[in-house]
Amino acid sequence: MPSGGLLLQSVVLGLLLGGLYALLAAGLTLYFGIMRVVMIAHSAFLILAAYVAWWFNVRTGLDPLLSLAGTVPLFFVTGVAMQRLLLARLRPATLTMMSVLLTFAIALFIEGMLGYLFTGTQRRIQLAYSASSLDLFGARIAVVKLIAFGLAGAALLGLYLLLKHSRFGWALRATIQHRDAARLAGIDTDRVAGYGFGLGLATAAIGGTALALDATVYPSLHWHWIGPLMAIIVVGGLGSIPGAAIAAMVLGMAQSLLQIPLGTTWAQTVFYLALFATLALRPQGFFGGRLAQRF
C-alpha cells in the first residue's frame, strides 16, 4: 500500500499534468469542431513552441515565458493561413481522411526541420528556479510545474471567456454547431473558421512554452503527446471543449496515480484503454453532444 505522502504527491502531479493536457486537448477539439479535422500536427506545433522557448532562452538569457509574446501571435497567423490556404482547399467529400494526412505531413515537416536545425539532441531549459519547490501538506510542488499549470489554466479560462462572452465566440460556436445555418444568419463562416484555427494553434504556443519550462524536448517528442491527446478528445466527446477538459483532468490524474502500482510505461496505456472502452461502449464520448455521434 503506497504511503499517504506518495498518494498526495501523485495527485498533485496528476493535477498539474492534467491542466496541460486540458489546454492542448481544447485546441484539438476546436479544430475538430470547426472543420471535422483531426489535427495530427497539433503536438508538433507544441514541440515547435517549446523549441522556440528554449532557443529564445539560450540566445537571450531571458525568461522563456517572454517568448510567448512572439509565438502566440505568430502561431495564430500560421493557424489562420493553414486553414485558409491548405485545409479549406481539400475536397469536402474526403476532407476528414485527407486532412489527417495533410496535417500528418505538416507534423513530419516540422519534426524534420527541427531535427535539421537543432539536431536530435535532447534540450532542456536551465533556469535558476528549475529545482526549487514549494511545500504543500508534505507534497512538494515544483515551481516550474506550478507556473506551467497556471499558464495552462489562464489560457483555458481565457479561451472559455472568449467563446462564451464575445461576439466572435458566439459566431464560432454557431459555426461549430451548424455551419450552413450560421452562414444564413449572416456569419462569415470561412473567416470565423480561419480565426478559430488560429486560436487553436495559439493554445499550442502557450502549451509548448509551459512544457519547455520543465521538460526535455527533442524533435520526435510530438508522437509521445498526440496519442494521449487524441484519446482525450474522443473520451470527452469529439467537439466538446468542456468534455475534453474534464477528460484531460480525469485521465491525467489516472495516469499519475496508476504510476504508483504499474510504473510509468504501463500507466500510459490508460489513455488507450479509455479510448477503446469509449468507442465500444459510448462512441459519442462521455461529454459530447450530437456532433460526436456522426464521426
Next chain:
Amino acid sequence: MHATARVKLGIAASAVAVALAVTGCTGDGGSEKPASDPIVIGISLPLTGDFAEPGKGVQRGYEAWAKIVNDQGGLLGRKIELKILDDQSNADRVVADYEQLIGRDKVDLVFGPFSTRLVVPAGRVAEEYGMLFVEPAGAAAQVFEQGFKNLFYAAPAVAGDHYNHLAKHILALPADRRPKTAAYAAMDDPFAQGTAYGLKAKLEAGGITTVVNEVYPPNTTDFGGIAAKIAASKADIVVGGSQYQDGVNLIVALQQLNYQPKLAAFSTAPTNPEFAKAIGNKTEGILAPTGYTNKAKYPSNLEFVEKYKAQFGTEPEEDEANAYTTGQVVAAAVKAVGCAEQGECQKKLVDWLRTNKVETVVGPLSWDAQGRPQGAHMIQQWAGGDIQIVLPEDVKEAGFIYPKPAW
C-alpha cells in the same frame, strides 16, 4: 479505362528500369586498391537521435586517433581515412550503413558504433561479412551472448562490473553506517540497466533491501512519477542506470522533491562535461563509474590528452577515450599482422587480438573468447564542483565522501 491500364503497366515497368538505373549509378567503388592508397575505415555513429551526445564524443575520439596516427605517417605507411555515416540512433540505419560501408564502399576496416542497442545489429553485419569488429560502447551482457567471433569491446570492463569497487566499499562499511535500503531506476537499455543491476545484485546479496526498482523507456522525459516513488521510499541510496539526459532529468526531479539520499550513483551522465551546468551545479556528492581518467599516467594517454587538447581545446572524456582505444586496438593488430583489407586479412587480425594484450589509454586490455575485456571501472565523485576518482584506493585522487552532503 482500357487505354489507361496499358499505360499503368508501362509506367510500372519503366519505373523499375529507372530504379535500376538510379541504383546502378550509385554503385561505383569496389575497385582494386594499390598499397599506397589510404586505409579507409568505415564507421556508423548516432550523430542525431537518442544517442547523439555520446555519439559525437565517439566521433571526436576517432578523429583524434586518425589525426595522431596520420601525423606520425599513418599505418603500414598508408594514411588513415575515416568514413563516418550517421545512423540517427536507429537500428535499421546502422545495419544499412555497415552494409553500405562494407558491401558498396569496400572499406578496409570497420570500427563499432555507439550503444549496445546499435552494436548488436551492426556486429552481426560485420560478422557475416567476416570483418574484425572492435567497438567502443557495447558493454552490456547480451553483446557477448550473440556468438560473435569477431567482436572485441575496447574498454576495461563490461556493464555489470562497472560498480564493483563501489559495491565492495559499501559492503565493507561498519554495520551502523552501512545503508539499509536502496532505490534503483534504470533506462530500458541493456547498458544502462546492466550497470545498475550489476550493483543491485551485489548489494542485495550483501543484505541491502531494494525498496524501489523502476525501469523507464529511452524516450521518457517526465520523471516526476519515478522521482515521487523514490522520494516517498526514503531509500538510503539511489542508483540510476542512466545515459545522459535521462540522468539529468531524474536528478532534477529528485531535487525538486527535496529528496536527500546518503549516496547517489548514476552511470554515464555525471561524467559528461555539460552535466554540472545542466543540473544547476547541484552536483554535491554524486558518484559515477568511469573506465577512463584523463589524468592516467599510461604513456599513450599522456600523448592522447595533449594532442586532443590541441585539436579540440578541451580534455577528452570517456566516450572520446573509448573511441581512441578502439583505434589503438585495431592499429596494434594491423601493425602486428601487417595487413588492412577485406578478406583473409580480417581473420588474421581477429586471431591476433584473441591471444595478445594491447597497451591503451585505459591501460592494458585483453579479451576472453566472446570479446569481454577483463577489468573493472573506477568510481568518481563530485565534490566542490569537481569530479575526482575516489575508488579504488590505489588510484584515488580524493577521499570517498559518505554520507553525501545535501544537493
Next chain:
Amino acid sequence: MRSVSKARVWLGLPVLLAGVGLVLSFPSLAPNPYLLSVGIVVLNYAVLSTAWNFMGGFTGYISLGHGALAGLGAYGTALLITKAGMPSFAALFAATAIVALLAIPLGFAALRVRGASFVIVSIALVLILLLVFQSWASLTGGSSGLVVPRPFPQLLRPEHHRVFYYLFAGLLALALLCWWLIDRSRFGLGLKAVREDEDKAESLGTPTFAYKLVIFTVSAAFTALGGGLYALWFGDLDPVFQFSILSGAYMVLMALLGGVRNLFGPVLGALIVGIGLEYFKVEYGNTPLHLVASGLLLAVVVMFMPDGVIPSVSNVFGRFFQPTRASIREVSAEQLREEARR
C-alpha cells in the same frame, strides 16, 4: 469493348513480362550486396503498401496503423521461433494466422466508427502496442529489442540477401494476384460501393460491415506476412521501429502516390518513395531532411493529386488515345467545393 480489352492484354502482357523480368534479374545486375539490400527494402515497402491497399484502396478507409500489424507479424514470428522453438517459416505462417485472427476483434472495434474516429483508433493501436512491447520486457525483450535467429545460418550475407530478395518478390506477386482477383469479383464491387457511399451501399443490401471486416483481415494478413518476412531477413527487432506511426504513414504515402485504385499503384509508390528515402539518407545522412522531404511529398500528393501518379499521368495519355472517354466520378475539386458551398 471486347476488342479494346483484347488489345490491352496484347499490349500489356509484354510490358508486364518485361517488368517481371527486370525484377527477377535485379540480383544478378546489382553490382554489390548493398544495392541488393536496398532492393529488398523496396520490395518490402511494395508488399506492405500493396497489403495496405487492400483496405485503403477498396474501401477508402485510411489506416495509419498498419505499421502495428507489420510489427505484430514481425514480433509474432520472432517469438514463435525463440520461445516456442518453431522452424522459421512455420513460425512466419503461424504468426500471420494469429495476426489475421487478432484483426477480427480489432476490425470489429475500429470499423464500427468511420472517418475521424477510425484514424484515431488506427494511430492509437500503434501507440498502445509500442507501450506494451516496450514494457513487457520479459516476453518481448523490451527496448533492448529481440534478436531473430537466422533461417539460413550457413549463408554468407550476399547469398542471404539473394534468397530473401526472391522470397519478397514472390510474396509481392501473391499479394498483387489476390488484389487483382478481388478487384474483379462481386466482393470487390461491394467494397468499392463502401468507398463511394457507404450508407447507400448498405441500404441497397450490401453487407458492408462484413465486407469491411473480411478485407481488413486480408489486409492484416498480408501486412503481417511482410512484417514477419522482414524480421527473418533483418534479424533485429526494436519496438520503436516496429511499432512506428511513420512506417504506417509510409505505406499510405506510397499507395496514395502511386494511386490507390490501381493494381500497381502501391508498387510504383514504393519504388519512388523507397529509392527516394534511401537516396536522401545516403546523400544527406547527417540530417533528418528525409522527414522534410516525405512530409512535403505527402502534402503535395494530398493537395494536388489525391488519386496518385498513375491516374494523373494516364489521364493525359488517356485523353490522347480516347478523347471522348468519361468516367462516373470525374468531379473536380472545384465542382465539389461549389456543391458544398451551395
